[in-house]
Amino acid sequence: MAEAVLALEGLHKRFGALTATDDVSLTLRPGEIHALIGPNGAGKSTLIAQIAGSLRPDAGRILLGGEEITGLSVAARARRGLGRSFQVSSLAEPLPAIRNVMIGVQAQAGHSFRFWKPAERDPRLIEPALAALARMGLAHRAWTPVAELSHGERRALEVACALAMKPRALLLDEPMAGLGPEGSARLTELLESLRLEVPILLIEHDMQAVFRLAERISVLVAGRVIAHGDGDTIRRDPQVRDAYLGE
Ligand SMILES: Nc1ncnc2c1ncn2[C@@H]1O[C@H](COP(=O)(O)OP(=O)(O)OP(=O)(O)O)[C@@H](O)[C@H]1O
Numbered sequence: 001m002a003e004a005v006l007a008l009e010g011l012h013k014r015f016g017a018l019t020a021t022d023d024v025s026l027t028l029r030p031g032e033i034h035a036l037i038g039p040n041g042a043g044k045s046t047l048i049a050q051i052a053g054s055l056r057p058d059a060g061r062i063l064l065g066g067e068e069i070t071g072l073s074v075a076a077r078a079r080r081g082l083g084r085s086f087q088v089s090s091l092a093e094p095l096p097a098i099r100n101v102m103i104g105v106q107a108q109a110g111h112s113f114r115f116w117k118p119a120e121r122d123p124r125l126i127e128p129a130l131a132a133l134a135r136m137g138l139a140h141r142a143w144t145p146v147a148e149l150s151h152g153e154r155r156a157l158e159v160a161c162a163l164a165m166k167p168r169a170l171l172l173d174e175p176m177a178g179l180g181p182e183g184s185a186r187l188t189e190l191l192e193s194l195r196l197e198v199p200i201l202l203i204e205h206d207m208q209a210v211f212r213l214a215e216r217i218s219v220l221v222a223g224r225v226i227a228h229g230d231g232d233t234i235r236r237d238p239q240v241r242d243a244y245l246g247e
Pocket of ligand 1: 015018020038039040041042043044045046047
């Protein structure tokens, strides 16, 4: 079996008396979409924050490409290839879509562009940014201000921004949030097309999207992984039906 791109080993996180992450281990393999699902308050955001580096686990390890990153800052993890999009929109509204993506390209390239020429006209920034936009079906909206994009286009743009950093692994925190069935179906299709480019750890409440996209699903309840497996295994698991999926 291929080595995991991202591995969580026995992560623990407490907030006072509350154990928000209780011995969580999981892996993300090359070419895979692995979904993390669970009811509100299960600890999904707390887990993502530990992976991204904004929250330190009390115990356990996080490995990216076999290298331990548990003690690294958010920026250092991003430089090593951990990409993420956010649950709450972090886009710069007045700027055209492409400028938002170019910030990601610039970050990935380090500081070499700073004294070059106005970033806006630098083909070394524009071309990879356009490629990331095209990947997410947004080439025709490149020069449209973010404020004029639809909600679905913004969600796709957030993924494009992360893709522009050429991540080795991508964390997506509820990318379908706020999308109607049509927008959700469109974004699902786009994410499906990314599968072989970059493995994705997907936190998502939209179960149609999860079952369509994920090879493996981990179910988090009260900080613990209570079930793990492919879509059929998870659908049939009585504990999961009880705790999350209902009948
Ligand atoms: N900074 C914090 N201090 C104290 N408790 C926290 C903190 N952050 C999260 N919690 C608690 O940890 C538990 C897990 O919360 P978390 O936000 O990770 O869940 P979630 O699965 O992401 O929920 P949702 O689906 O609603 O986003 C909750 O009981 C929450 O109240």
